[in-house]
Amino acid sequence: MRITLIITSLEAGGAQRVMTVMANYWAERGEDVTIITLSPESNDWYKLHHRVKRVGLRLISGPTHIAQAVRNNVQRVCCLRRELRLLQPHAVICFLDTMNVITLMASSGLGIPVIVSERTDPRQHHINLAWSALRALFYRHANAVVVQSNTVRDWASKFLRTSTVHVIPNPIKPMFNVIEHHSNFRGSGHMVVAMGRLGREKGFDLLIKAFGKCITTHSDWSLVILGEGRERRNLEILAADLRIADHVSIAGQVHEPAETLSRADLFVLSSRYEGFPNALLEAMACKLPVISTDCPSGPRDIVRDNVDGVLVPPNDVDALAAAMDRLMADQAERKRLGARAGEVIQRFSIERIMSLWEKVLMQACPQPLSQEGSATGGLVKRLREII
DSSP states (O other), rough: EEEEEESOOSSSSEEEEEEEEHHHHHHHOOOOEEEEEEEEEGGOSOOOOTSSSSOOOOOOOOOOHHHHHHHHHHHHHHHHHHHHHHHOOOOEEESSSHHHHHHHHHHTTTTEEEEEEEEEHHHHHOHHHHHHHHHHHHHGSEEEEEEEEEHHHHHHHSSSSSGEEEEEEOOOOOOGGGGGOOOGGGOOEEEEEESOOSSSSGGGHHHHHHHHHHTTOOTTEEEEEBSTTTTTTHHHHHHHHHHHHGGGEEOOOOOOOHHHHHHOSSEEEOOOSSOOOOHEEEEEOOOOOOEEEHHHHSHHHHOOOHHOOOBOOTTHHHHHHHHHHHHTTTTTHHHHHHHHTTHHHHHTHHHHHHHHHHHHHHHHHHHHHHOOGGTHHHHHHHHHHOO
């Protein structure tokens, strides 16, 4: 089967990681997979299977005035349409709100089934009014709309046919299937780890404030934040103002976060809002005890409160600090939660999640799947097994 995946870039990020996992999974199984981005290939953070075709359109631009922005987007639509005509995919899967709209415009009239996916909570992550109106208009022309949680499905169902909206969570990245949380990796101190893009939505300022409330009682603990972004300097200033800079490290982006997670004692997700947090899945796959804000989309679908992690109200520094203080003081409770956390490997295995994507593909493009023979035989066989 010829599958084309489209996203703005393959720079570091949750949506980009998931798309890479999907592309590699299908390529390993013999499907004909292409990834198209607006950014050049030189910006890629993630490694692709050698069978994945890569097309970088080099159409990323900085801030511009309205007229230039319109011209840029017209150019993107035209270039993407040309690529789709050349590739003639059996199906297109696109990630991220504005890129979804551009793809639906570019594919109009080509007869190619298009599946679009929201990768965060659109009720919290706002796009401008023009893009929002275009999204409401063009999503109706998608063959399927994939969201990551039931709460976002409720949002989508207000303006789309319920039958076109599907909930598919993120998979555990394969490398995490073999990572264990080994206490003997740690030194004499203890470590809290957090991970994600350094943007306001991730709430790292809340985490630093909460950690600051705990440090006087737990002076042998440190906080390590893995990630990069525009809020780095503000977070560094906040840690200095709270006089805890010696205990806080912003380590930047890393290709193998499991190496740090495996040495940690506790993972904290402090987000104001989420889509379906990969960082939380990866920490739990490493059998780490986790604390997460119970923001409207994502964490509650992953964490079973007081079974394999702890949920706290979002935007509540005191509640977050209280949960952290309790687990930092209780090694037995951390061990109990961590032992159950590893069950996410089965709950969100790549095989299970990809079977959901393949069911959506079957629904979106039944004719190529049933008639193309050898080009789609591998996927058809698996779909028959699934169904």
